[in-house]
Each structure stands twice: as structure tokens, then as C-alpha cells.
Amino acid sequence: MIELTKTGIDGLDEILNGGIVKNSTTLVSGNPGAGKSILCLQFIYNGVEQFDEKGIYLTFEEDEEDLREAAESIGFDKWGEYVDNGDIKVYDKKVLLRENDFSSSLELLLDDFEDNDYDRVVLDSLAMFELFFENEQEKRTYLLKFTDILSENDLTTLMTNEQGAVFPETEIGLENYLTDGNIYLIQTPTESGVNRYVWVAKMRKQDIETDIFPMEISQGGIRVHQNASAFSMMSEDDNPL
Numbered sequence: 668m669i670e671l672t673k674t675g676i677d678g679l680d681e682i683l684n685g686g687i688v689k690n691s692t693t694l695v696s697g698n699p700g701a702g703k704s705i706l707c708l709q710f711i712y713n714g715v716e717q718f719d720e721k722g723i724y725l726t727f728e729e730d731e732e733d734l735r736e737a738a739e740s741i742g743f744d745k746w747g748e749y750v751d752n753g754d755i756k757v758y759d760k761k762v763l764l765r766e767n768d769f770s771s772s773l774e775l776l777l778d779d780f781e782d783n784d785y786d787r788v789v790l791d792s793l794a795m796f797e798l799f800f801e802n803e804q805e806k807r808t809y810l811l812k813f814t815d816i817l818s819e820n821d822l823t824t825l826m827t828n829e830q831g832a833v834f835p836e837t838e839i840g841l842e843n844y845l846t847d848g849n850i851y852l853i854q855t856p857t858e859s860g861v862n863r864y865v866w867v868a869k870m871r872k873q874d875i876e877t878d879i880f881p882m883e884i885s886q887g888g889i890r891v892h893q894n895a896s897a898f899s900m901m902s903e904d905d906n907p908l
């Protein structure tokens with residue numbers, strides 16, 4: 668029996684066939700502005716709010732104050748309160764980049780990872796692996812080590828990745844092979860704004876809906892609509908890239 672961790676995001680758990688596989692690492696990929704950080708904030712916030720699961724949010728993108736403002740502006744009103752009471756632990760770029768190598772940063776996090784208090788982790792974004800490592804080999808080794816540590820400590824993790832939807836002719840980054848799942852967020856410009864879609868391309872051990880579903884970002888966060896879209900990744904007109 669596979670245990671699942673619910674994202675609590677309307678519509679997403681349904682297409683995941685119940686949720687994300689517990690103790691796995693899932694990539695959340697997409698272009699800038701696609702909604703990766705919001706999805707991650709919502710995953711951690713809902714964990715506390717709906718499932719009594721504490722979370723750790725690692726961000727190389729923002730400092731703690733910006734993150735709080737972003738969370739509260741989209742309607743995660745108690746984000747600050749949860750950070751203050753310890754239900755959500757934030758390591759921001761100021762803290763994480765103080766260390767100048769990966770092992771020291773990891774050292775900083777290990778106590779929390781090994782502490783049974785937490786169930787959910789977000790790493791926003793994987794670009795940190797680019798920062799710390801000089802070559803692909805080293806990056807691959809440490810990414811594997813990192814995902815092992817997370818899984819051994821019963822942590823269910825989302826990592827963001829600045830990468831559009833994959834086409835056969837584009838190079839597929841190794842991070843796609845080293846993680847258990849891959850959720851793509853896709854946005855296409857329209858005359859009046861943007862159309863947003865979510866595509867769960869992979870979830871190891873889970874029978875998922877592989878169609879592309881429309882979603883929206885509004886007050887309260889991301890909502891995924893259940894009607895599979897007529898969207899085709901291969902159509903010239905609709906090409907999201």
C-alpha cells in the first residue's frame with residue numbers, strides 16, 4: 668500500500684490519483700512566472716493548515732520577508748504566524764548562501780531533516796546545485812545524496828526547476844531522472860493575459876492522469892480544473908515555448 672501526501676491543492680490531488688507519493692522528491696518545472704513558487708508555498712501551507720504536517724521551506728530566490736509577503740498576498744494569511752510558531756521553518760537565501768559550500772549548507776539543515784517534527788520540504792530552486800557545483804558529475808552525486816537524505820528522513824519534497832515542457836529535441840536535464848516525479852507548469856500568452864496548465868509527466872509508483880489540465884492562479888492560490896484540456900503540446904499554434 669503506497670502512502671500519499673496530499674497537496675491540498677484543488678484538483679491536483681485528483682489528477683495525482685490521491686497525492687504525491689510519500690517520502691519522494693518531485694520536480695516542479697516551468698518557465699519564470701509559471702507558478703512554481705506559489706505551488707510550493709501552497710504545499711507547505713496546506714500541510715500545516717489541513718494535514719497537521721510541518722514543513723521546511725528552503726529558498727535561494729528570496730529572503731524570509733519577501734516570502735512572507737508573497738504568501739500573504741495570495742491569501743495564505745497565516746504564513747507569518749506559522750513561521751513564528753515553528754510550524755513552518757524557512758531557510759532563506761541570506762542564511763543558505765552564507766555557507767560557501769554545499770556540505771556546510773547541508774550541515775545546517777541536517778538537524779531539522781533528522782528531527783521527526785517535519786514531513787514536507789520545498790527547495791526553491793534547484794539552481795542552487797548549479798551554484799555549488801562545477802560539473803555535472805558532482806552535481807549528480809550531490810543531488811542523489813540530497814534526495815536520499817530527504818527520503819531516509821521520511822520527508823516528501825518538491826524542488827523547483829526553471830525548465831519549460833520537454834520536447835524530444837531538447838536536452839533533458841539529469842534532475843529529471845534523479846527524482847521520483849515531475850510536474851510541469853505551462854503558461855501560454857493570450858490576448859487578455861495568460862492561459863495556465865499543469866501536466867503531471869511522471870510520478871513513480873502512481874497511476875496518474877497524464878492529460879494536461881487547465882489551472883488558474885488567483886486569491887487562495889492554484890486551482891486545477893478537472894476537464895482535461897484540448898491543449899496539445901505538439902500544436903504549432905499553442906506551443907507553450
Ligand SMILES: Nc1ncnc2c1ncn2[C@@H]1O[C@H](COP(=O)(O)OP(=O)(O)O)[C@@H](O)[C@H]1O
Nearest residue numbers: 698699700701702703704705740741884885886
Ligand atoms: N494574487 C494573485 N492573483 C493572481 N495571480 C497571481 C497572484 N500572485 C501571483 N500571481 C501570478 O503568479 C505568477 C508568479 O508565480 P510564481 O509562483 O512566482 O512563478 P515561478 O516561481 O514559476 O517563477 C505571477 O506572474 C502572477 O501572474
Ligand SMILES: [Mg+2]
Nearest residue numbers: 703704728791
Ligand atoms: Mg519562483
